[in-house]
Amino acid sequence: MTNASPRQNIHEYLAELEDIPGTRVFTAARARKGYWINQFAMSLMKAENRERFKEDERAYMDEWAISEEAKAALLARDYNALLDLGGNVYFLAKLFSTDGLPFAEAVSTMTDMSWPEYRQMMLDGGRSPEGNRSIKGGY
Amino acid sequence: MARITAGVGSSHVPLLGVAVDQGKWQDDYFGPIFAGYEWTREWERQQKPDVVILVYNDHASAFDASIIPTFAIGCGEKYKPADEGWGPRQVPDVEGHPDLAWHIAQSLILDDFDMTIINEMDVDHGLTVPLSMMFGQPEAWPCKVVPLAVNVVTYPVPSGNRCWALGEAIARAVESFPEDLNVQIWGTGGMSHQLQGPRAGLLNREWDNRFLDLLEADDDAVRFIPHIEYLRETGSEGIEMVMWLIMRGALGQRVKRLHRHYHIPCSNTAIGHIVLEPSA
Numbered sequence: 001m002t003n004a005s006p007r008q009n010i011h012e013y014l015a016e017l018e019d020i021p022g023t024r025v026f027t028a029a030r031a032r033k034g035y036w037i038n039q040f041a042m043s044l045m046k047a048e049n050r051e052r053f054k055e056d057e058r059a060y061m062d063e064w065a066i067s068e069e070a071k072a073a074l075l076a077r078d079y080n081a082l083l084d085l086g087g088n089v090y091f092l093a094k095l096f097s098t099d100g101l102p103f104a105e106a107v108s109t110m111t112d113m114s115w116p117e118y119r120q121m122m123l124d125g126g127r128s129p130e131g132n133r134s135i136k137g138g139y
Numbered sequence: 140m141a142r143i144t145a146g147v148g149s150s151h152v153p154l155l156g157v158a159v160d161q162g163k164w165q166d167d168y169f170g171p172i173f174a175g176y177e178w179t180r181e182w183e184r185q186q187k188p189d190v191v192i193l194v195y196n197d198h199a200s201a202f203d204a205s206i207i208p209t210f211a212i213g214c215g216e217k218y219k220p221a222d223e224g225w226g227p228r229q230v231p232d233v234e235g236h237p238d239l240a241w242h243i244a245q246s247l248i249l250d251d252f253d254m255t256i257i258n259e260m261d262v263d264h265g266l267t268v269p270l271s272m273m274f275g276q277p278e279a280w281p282c283k284v285v286p287l288a289v290n291v292v293t294y295p296v297p298s299g300n301r302c303w304a305l306g307e308a309i310a311r312a313v314e315s316f317p318e319d320l321n322v323q324i325w326g327t328g329g330m331s332h333q334l335q336g337p338r339a340g341l342l343n344r345e346w347d348n349r350f351l352d353l354l355e356a357d358d359d360a361v362r363f364i365p366h367i368e369y370l371r372e373t374g375s376e377g378i379e380m381v382m383w384l385i386m387r388g389a390l391g392q393r394v395k396r397l398h399r400h401y402h403i404p405c406s407n408t409a410i411g412h413i414v415l416e417p418s419a
Contacts, residue, residue: 125344126343
């Protein structure tokens, strides 16, 4: 385990966060980009909003300042696309539960595995960090 | 005088709450996890803490994206379990300790930690799952709770070094509270897990156990682990472990380990917990 310099340069800090394979760190830039996606998802914590959303997903989303691209990703439940658009998993989880989808099963849809395969990988000890730590470093 | 008598680090995986609430805690999947907590539940029955300072993170339950406090302390009388989309957990309301909480809040601000004060909020699995793991299913929780919520979702989250220093300041604050109280501090979240993207499902048994070793150590090397190391080695949500450092910082330089447990997997997550007490 290495020691952080007490005052790391912010640009270096942010660049490092983009160097992790298959990962979208929820940076301020993503939080800004996905603000209304996340606030929309948050609204699904209220039962009456869940009902209205289920009745007509498109009409409910049209009440929010969300891009067409994001609306299409939400309709398709394309969670990797939503991460790229600034969605955060704890907010998107409100959509998992609206769909009645267990958290781990919803997470598995972001990987290249089926849910049974993903579940088995977890039982077998999870995904190894080996080769998954750094894009540039390849380790 | 109030004193911090012990610290606990523990995962707060929501599925553990489901296991408790649905009585599945003895089955093949959950049995080994709950067996690891048995020692700690018995120890808590003997210790009878008056108050637990419970460091956790909110998972878009009480806080939405509109306000993001880095460190927030609950000074309210009572907190209800949050509805996280499946209905609120059927667990007791959480009773606060406003006198101690406000004393800590004021002390921390005078000690250069500019805390956000929360008077009303619901508390999600980050706070109620550790209570279930330590206390089982009582009619009412056996102690009062001072919630301490940390932003570990939107970057930059606080550094490990800052978390450790906050723990030290919390210890000073508790020591200056005049009432005789047995106070524990719990740091929750982790251990390795990633809940997003194609790398989801990452676990790191070796790193997690090294982290537990460092928590037991007599030096403070663990506070200097940079965010990028947590992210690379333990997954995007493994960063929650910085919250354990608030607990560890509050215990002083030397600690004695009373119990330690580690198990893979629980849902997407590596489960771990450790019980420490300050040592002269």
